[in-house]
Amino acid sequence: MKKTAQTALPKMLSFSASDLREQIEALPEATALIGISTTGRAIAVDLDAEAPHVLVCTASGGGSTTILRSLTAQFLHQGAHALVLDPKRISHLWAKALPTVTHRGNTAGIHDALVHLADELKRRLYLNGELDDVPRLIVAIDEANTTLRQLARYWETFRRKGNPKTSPAITALEDALWAGRAARVHVLFDGRPHATVLGPQTREQFATVILARFTADTWRRLAPIAGPAPKQSSHLGRFHVVQHDGAHETQAVLMTDAEVVNWLTDPEDNES
Template identity: 35%
Template sequence: MVELEKLLRRRKHRVLRLTYRYLSGRPLSGRDGYPYRRRGAGRLAGWQRQVYRLGVPATAGAVAVFPDQALTAAAAIAVGAAWRGRRRLVQRRFHREYIAPTLAAITPPLGLQTGVRLHVDPSLGNLTPRLAKPLSPAEEAARAWYGQHVEPVLRWLPERAQRGLWALQRRARPVTSRLEVFRRPGEEVGPRIELLIDTPYVTKEQRQLVSSIVGSKIPVADLVEAWHQVGPRVRARWTVRKRPPAIVGHDQVLAHFPRLAEWEFYIGQGAGDVPIVISLRDDSPHIAESAGSGAGKSVLAMLIAVQVLARGGRVVILDRKGSHRWALGQPGVDYCSRPAQMHDALLREAAEADERNTLALHEEDDWDPGPRTLIICEELNATIGMLANYWADVREKGDPKRSPAISALGDLLFMGRAAKKNVLAIAQMLTARAIGGPEARENFGIRCLARYTSNAWKMLVPEASMPRASRTLGRWQVVIGGQATEVQVAYLTTAQARALATSPSDLDNGLSRDVPGDGDMMTLKDAIDAGVLPWKYEAAKKRMQRRVGRVPAARGKRGGADLYARVDLVEWTSEARISIPPGAGGLRT
């Protein structure tokens, strides 16, 4: 009797165990080792086994009780299964072409047989389009018919549901925005290649080999690599490099410039649309630009120069070929286009810098020596040669053989920080000979490169890793302290640069103008460029000479040009439009 009770009790416990294992998705044999969430080698995961065991009887019961509704549900399930099956086929092909061969190449060098997992985002580059096979004419016709007739019907309900969800999100925004303060920021990764290795450490040689294998087997260009070896596992991640915006212009300059200190200069936008600012006090007192012809060297120099002028500073331009026509006639600009003018300007600036440094010895540390002076040396490779040739022609007996102007330029490079004398050197290839020696070139702590070659990069910034040169116009690499930052330099037209340089009050107030010349005072040319006057320049001058309409009176001078009030010019224009037929006297129609 006792033995019979033990047998029944044992069978009862066995039935309970089997029932528990069946309902929980565990193997009926009682052997564990396969996790609930992940699949084992060639077997189902626990949750998948659980779905099958509970879903099949439930489905059979529903079909027996509700046959009509079950048929509809079966059709929907069949459509979903077909879609999922097609997706699985695409994923299997992607895994077979990219992930499996890469893992097979990575695993042996690491000395591991298992414990290496690789994730590759299909949206990277053109990985998925590479797998597409060319279609036959019949397949193209079938896909076209499907896209015109079937897909709009299938997408109608999901699109309406998505629009409804967006509407609910907009209505709930006042409430959800208040809850943002409790949300912890998550890691924003985006499309990536991620490698997980079940080992605590990977050597430098192994990392280089793995990077080479990944770059060869997964053809995606311009990725940023990061290795994390803290913890029991090693993780490597390759993400898409963030790029600056394609166009940066006048509006961004107006938005950022008024917020800067006197020694800070806005030059453009970086990755993630972050403003890039350089400091002539903290980063370096001197700037070097090296780029090929047409890369925008003069545009970057102009952008910095107009900010100096807007703050009441001075600009000295050594330019033989006339790259800075915007500066002609500008107040505060000394434009030197002849070797003799360049020679005298460099001597004058070096003497003033020496005087300022002498006075600074007896002043406080934060003593201001006066307005900042920016010396722009255009095409320095040719300028140094012209200065040397000029000195060889005018040098008299007893004078030093070395050009005093070249020596003065070297003095400015060595003592310009405290004297607020800053040199901006521009050259296609900024060699040591072009700047007066290797020790002089080392004073350029801010180095800007565009359309560079490997030789130019290694010569100027060998301490920084060289990124691929961009073909986007205005895209520069700004290297400070061995760190290269990609920047889209802000572009200003000639008229915009002149207006910014001469209207600092508008900048201080943060006023934005779509076109320059919208200030209170302007010349006739400024008014025509800004669209205030509808005539050509010669036609406007003739109207003034003939006293057509209420001709505005000059309110001042800018160089040799008369300045007029904007209000007077607008009134004169409106009066002329009424009194003179369209098309007469040079009026634009």
């Protein structure tokens, strides 16, 4: 079999490069650039094609926060709104500066935000597809596995007799995963979804899976269609993106906090 030629990529794919920014700004609505593959191909995610959510799974320090920030920022630029759940409280401080973003860090705030999401999901579904004037909603969840465990414990502290056993916040997230397409609600999930928490078929809702610093077992569970686990790169910002057409080793776009805020508050500022 003929091997695909490899392309020499820059050590960092910075949003500050004017040609890259122009490429991002020219993308159609609902599409965001993840990065450039080692074959020179632009690797993007289209929220209106296939499953409407994105799964990011890396070991600690693997760059998942960078991916969430970059993708969320691109959809915000297109007119979306966002709910950013930041259990570390400091990973997404950029989100606090933007009027179309709700940033929540403590467990109580995350719980209440997801319960409100359940109401918003019902409202959107009631519109029965008449959503042209309703902004797309991005739900970005950093450290999702930790967040879900904290939500479960939080619910147990005040659950009363007759209340459901499962946290309503976790139920709201699961409902958003299953009904997101119809409601223009999209989840960017940083973690490894467990069947015991979100249901046995939740993995099927993620058409794009972005992996770095993964084990062979993680690859086998989250990217079964892509064959054996590939050799990993230690290069900063390098990921494997798994989509319907296979796995692509990709250098991800880097957007700093300052670049995101400047771009979204002053989109005409080409120096941001």
